[in-house]
Amino acid sequence: MWSEGFTIVGSPDEHFRQLWPHDYTNHCDVIKEYKQEMKKLAGRLMCLMLGSLGITAKQDIKWAGPKSDFKEASAALQLNYYPACPDPDRAMGLAAHTDSTLLTILYQNSTSGLQVLKEGVGWIKVPPVPDGLVINVGDLMHILSNGSYPSVLHRAMVNRTRHRLSIAYLYGPPSSVKISPHPKLVGPTHPPLYRPITWNEYLDTKAKYFNKALSWVRVCVPLNGLVDVNEHNNSVKVG
Ligand SMILES: O=C(O)CCC(=O)C(=O)O
Ligand SMILES: [Fe+2]
Numbered sequence: 546m547w548s549e550g551f552t553i554v555g556s557p558d559e560h561f562r563q564l565w566p567h568d569y570t571n572h573c574d575v576i577k578e579y580k581q582e583m584k585k586l587a588g589r590l591m592c593l594m595l596g597s598l599g600i601t602a603k604q605d606i607k608w609a610g611p612k613s614d615f616k617e618a619s620a621a622l623q624l625n626y627y628p629a630c631p632d633p634d635r636a637m638g639l640a641a642h643t644d645s646t647l648l649t650i651l652y653q654n655s656t657s658g659l660q661v662l663k664e665g666v667g668w669i670k671v672p673p674v675p676d677g678l679v680i681n682v683g684d685l686m687h688i689l690s691n692g693s694y695p696s697v698l699h700r701a702m703v704n705r706t707r708h709r710l711s712i713a714y715l716y717g718p719p720s721s722v723k724i725s726p727h728p729k730l731v732g733p734t735h736p737p738l739y740r741p742i743t744w745n746e747y748l749d750t751k752a753k754y755f756n757k758a759l760s761w762v763r764v765c766v767p768l769n770g771l772v773d774v775n776e777h778n779n780s781v782k783v784g
Contacts, residue, residue, distance in 0.1 A: 547636040547703045553622040580622060583650050583714040588615040590648055590680060598693055600729050608722045617719040618647075619744065627658060627701060627709040638701035638709070643759070645744070645751045646683030647724075648716045653679065656709035662698040671699075684759050685717055685747060688739040691726035696759070717744040740764050 553560055557576045561569035592602045592613060600606065602613035610616045627638040638658055653659060659671040659679065671679055687696040701711070718724055725741035739762045742750070751758040 546639060547627060547630045547633075548638045548701070549626045549628075551624040551626075553624070557622075576622065579712075580620065580714070583716070584618065584620060585614075586678075587618065587620070587648055587650060587714065587716040588613075590650075591615055594648075594686070594690075594694060595727075598690060598727075598730060600727055605727065605729060608719055619717050619719055621715045623713040623715055625701070625709075625711045625713065627656075627703050627711075629706050629708050630703040631705065633703045633705050636703050638703045641698050641700040642756060643687075643696040643698055644681055644683040644713070644715065645685065645747050645758070646681075646715045646717050647685045647689065649681040649683055650714040650716065651679040651681060652712040654710040656704055656707045658702045658704060658709045659711070660700050660702060668700070683715075683717075684751075685724045685744065687759060688742070688762065689724050689727055691730045691735065691738050693730065698756075720745060736764075738763055 551560075553576065557573045558569070561572050561576075565572060588609075591606075591609070595602055595606065602609040602615070603611075606613075608615070608617055625639065630636045641662070651659070653673045655673055655675070657670060657672040659673075660668040661671055661681075663669050681699060682694045682696050684696045686694050701709075703709070720743060723741035723743050724747075726737040726739055731737045739759075742762055747758065747762070750761055754761050
């Protein structure tokens, strides 16, 4: 892979003290503020997306909390750097993968590189929009929505002359919460397609089975012919 990644789980203090021993507090403040804002946005997106399926966060999702702000949610920040690459056709920034999250909020700098797979069409470029963020649906949202919000297979390409940066806010449930197809979305004609699983359990499954992880969590064949995007033979990688 033609990239470098740095994952910040929890507070950035310790990581950044090591990187910039004499001047880390400013960097930490920026990251903390960014995470705070992303958490608010992610909570809002959760309410909107679930609302569109007839699920009210306040009543129907216990861990959303009394204010339905998903205060107990967990998150990590993934910083990606893709140096300019002399032979971009023979290198890949990040291999095709789905994220193991509920949602990922992605910032990209002004260099394009992100592509998503559109069923029946192929790889589509997602060029950066100034001040815009990309929202990727992750595997846990796929499970929670019983396949109504399919997770998106995506990859990052590299550029011959320009470097590229992206920041992925990886958003998921509290560690003790098991995610399963929401009861409001299942019934006699809509069986639950996935078994309950925590974020950590899912990350372990992903590490073992890569893009087949969602299929490993599946309990029965969909009646409506839905196919996991993960079942494509595109290769590996996290999220
Ligand atoms: O750099 C990008 O556009 C994609 C990053 C990504 O998919 C990830 O960090 O999971
Ligand atoms: Fe990703």
